Amino acid sequence: MAARKSLIKRKIVDRKSLYEEFFHFASVLTERFPRSGARLLDELTSAVIGGKMFSTSEHFLNMHAIKKLSHSGVDNVLVISDLNIGDALFSQAIVTGLRDYFPELEIDLVVNKAAAAIIDGNPEITMLFPILSGSPYPTRDDIYQVKQLVKKMHFSLVISLSPYFNGGEFYAEGTTVIDFAGLALQVIRDYMTPHTKSHMIYEMHKFVHVLLSQIFSPKRRKAFVGVRTTISESAVEGARNFLQSIGIDDGELLIMYNPDASTRYTQIPFHLQVEILKELSKLSLPILLGAGHSDQKVEERLLRFLNESERRNFFVVPASIPLDVYSALIDFSTVYISGDGGPLHIAASRKYCRDGNAGFRNKTAVLSVFGATPARIYGYDSELVGYHRANQFAPSHVYVSKSECRNITCINKMAKTCREVRCFDQLDSRKIVSDVWRILDKSSLFLVDGKNQGLGSLS
Secondary structure (H helix, E strand, C coil), rough: CHHHHHHHHHHHHHHHHHHHHHHHHHHHHHHHHHHHHHHHHHHHHHEEEEEEEEHHHHHHHHHHHHHHHHHHHHCEEECCCCCCHHHHHHHHHHHHHHHHHHCEEEEEEEEEHHHHHHHHHCCCEEEEEEEECCCCCCCCCHHHHHHHHHHHHHHCCCCCHHHHCHHHHCCCCCCCCECCHHHHHHHHHHHHCCCCCCCHHHHHHHHHHHHHCCCCCCCCCCCCCCEEEEEEEHHHHHHHHHHCCCCCCCCCCCCCCCCCCCCCCCEEEEEEEHHHHCCCCCCCCCCEEEEECCCCCCHHHHHCCHHHHCCCCCCEEECCHHHHHHHHHHCCCEEEEEEEEEHHHHCCCCCCCEECCCCCCCCCCCEEECCCCCCCHHCCHHHHHCCECCCCCCEEEEEEECCCCCHHHHCCCCCCCCCCCCCCCCHHHHHHHHHHHHHHHHHCCCHHHHHHHHHHHCC
């Protein structure tokens, strides 16, 4: 037993080291040769990972697993999310795809502990296991908890969406496992095809259907529009109480701005954030400014760059506010602005009440600002071809910098080691603000310098 635990730990460490070395090489290459290095990495990735032989081999292995299930039967399925909050939200798309074929099947889901507050109560999930710590790599406890769960429950099928829980050492002999590789190949292949939808949520749902449709017939046929967050009535009341405490009424036009991100490669650069906030301050509207979690106290530093007149309509959402209350605050907002990360994906999801009659607007316009990570895989836009729209009854727009060094390896933002951040080069912050004005103008007349004005008066 001790030898087996040691083997698993060593394999995790080896996998981590391999990832770190590859992405460090990619970072160094594009630092030295931004344009040609990025092109080389994209072409190599497309040729090797997106190649027909590699894709066909992985599809064959997955189809063999599905055919085996068709003979032995499917009693229960475990879906293992990747490590972060956004990954947890995305993984619900796999569950929805499975439900299309198996309405009565036990489908369990392993997620990040923090994400449980906004996923628990999804009626498509049989049992939710909030196990993962949210660390950049699985902790010893993460590994132990997943192993114990698989050992105890004897799942017919395990679908692992994390590259760290793919090895056979995690699962009992005879367990059918579909790992992350097939999904990754599909995402990269679609992303490398211009104007093809390749958002991770869309791809996860599609991945399940591509596999199961070869053997099984769907029991449910409905258009897939995205994932959900499930929020308690007490969280909604908490959000309402917070707004009332700062003098904001229900139905008031409201902007919510997230200045934080998990890495400096996805966080909007400080000087650009100052520009955006100064422009937003010209609107006589309340603006909720999120507190930093990864970049602690970033909200305080930003406000110091605004003068007293510009600061008057900003209200800080404290870091101590629970995730479900934060999610409910988003639903009260007319516009939500964020870089790539968990809060963005919460904003883009459809809000449902877990335990009461609280109604949700689901009319938040979602504006996502992208640096390193591929916007077609993680961003939302209701107008651009090849993009997935936010699951809201409101427009969504994506803003992508013109960085020369961006390439497909930037998808792993946590493993990048570039010394100079060029991910947001040539980002047009004025376009973001002008779209905010346009959205608000369609929602209602709003105040600029104390006067009711439409867009024609803005410069």
